[in-house]
Amino acid sequence: MAATRILFAGTPDFAVPALSALIAAEWSVVGVYTQPDRPAGRGRKTVPGPVKQVALDAGLPVFQPPSLKNPATIEQLRGLNADIMIVAAYGLILPPAALASPRLGCINIHASLLPHWRGAAPIQRALLAGDEATGISLMQMEAGLDTGPVYATQRTRIAPRETGGSLHDRLAAIGAKLLLDKLPEIMAGQLTPAPQDAGQATYAAKLEKDEAPIDWSQSAEVIDRRIRAFNPWPVAQTRWGGETLRIWEAVPLEGDDTHNSPPGSILRSGPDGIDVATGAGVLRITRLQAPGKRKIAAADFAHSRRLDGTVFG
Known part of the structure; x- marks a missing residue:
């Protein structure tokens, strides 16, 4: 050799x-x-x-x-x-x-x-x-x-x-x-x-930053794949309350597809995360990051904010 x-x-x-x-x-x-x-x-x-x-x-x-x-x-x-x-x-x-x-x-x-x-x-x-x-x-x-x-x-x-x-x-x-x-x-x-x-x-194709925003009209399964694929870069993101939130981890909820809410609607939030309506099914966000802040559990983010009934995107 x-x-x-x-x-x-x-x-x-x-x-x-x-x-x-x-x-x-x-x-x-x-x-x-x-x-x-x-x-x-x-x-x-x-x-x-x-x-x-x-x-x-x-x-x-x-x-x-x-x-x-x-x-x-x-x-x-x-x-x-x-x-x-x-x-x-x-x-x-x-x-x-x-x-x-x-x-x-x-x-x-x-x-x-x-x-x-x-x-x-x-x-x-x-x-x-x-x-x-x-x-x-x-x-x-x-x-x-x-x-x-x-x-x-x-x-x-x-x-x-x-x-x-x-x-x-x-x-x-x-x-x-x-x-x-x-x-x-x-x-x-x-x-x-x-x-x-x-x-x-x-x-x-090469990844681009403009692929990061989440389209909530897509299915929970497709959005979940995007969040996982874009971790650690460019990191999936969504708008809420005038801020851009980076979504690091989420999981589709099996069998939870009976909602009639518009895509992006926050259905509920609690100790397990933030449940969001998608084009097909519900996606539970479990870890996210606010601008200038560190990554935290979605439950901690929701604890100090009124999220239920508001909309992502």
Whole structure:
């Protein structure tokens, strides 16, 4: 393994388990590409991203070009003489010259069972769609958007109360393990990637903040999926009393669909939460956040306010 020269490209938390696994297994990582540092937090201080921090802690060379399209950047990449590049949520487009630079090309750790959910937000789109399962794909990268042939997949069931955050963390760990399991075979030329069936492809568009507002005319089941998918970002929200409330947790009430109230109407509130009429069924909000405040139980929010008979949205 020491003779194999690996480049790693990734930026956020999703990529950390894979890089950490390569380091722990003593693969020779000769460089780490990650996006430039950006301001974060209330103080807007420039801080290293998660992958950069892991790389620095391990003493690995770090490269942060704003783009991989610059000829000088490509020459630098070629100069590293890598056998392969492992890519996980890097966030920058790899042009053909970059894809062809490592001897065996670039392998992407993608958080879906390709060709299902190609694109930027496969985890959240799977939850929004109500998929029963998802997984990880190890894919040979090519110029198209997640169109390359697949070396291996690992399937996992989506738990009934799974959130975007919990599924993200599980898939990141699954991706790291699948990479370590299959990388020796890939490097030895013992694993042939299978072409994707383009006719079965679906697209996972990037999440946008303007998707956060809840449409109470949708069913309780659909709204519940949105709340879980958008936790921890962009977080589902609704208007009440001139304020925007962030809705962190909720649960549909089974068998409670006999109300005749307009969608968004608060039917009742109490120690179990806030029950809201939807287009089909009732959704119980259990955890929320008022502007400038911390997350609290919905029951605590309701305790000091007259909610019954008012309307969300």
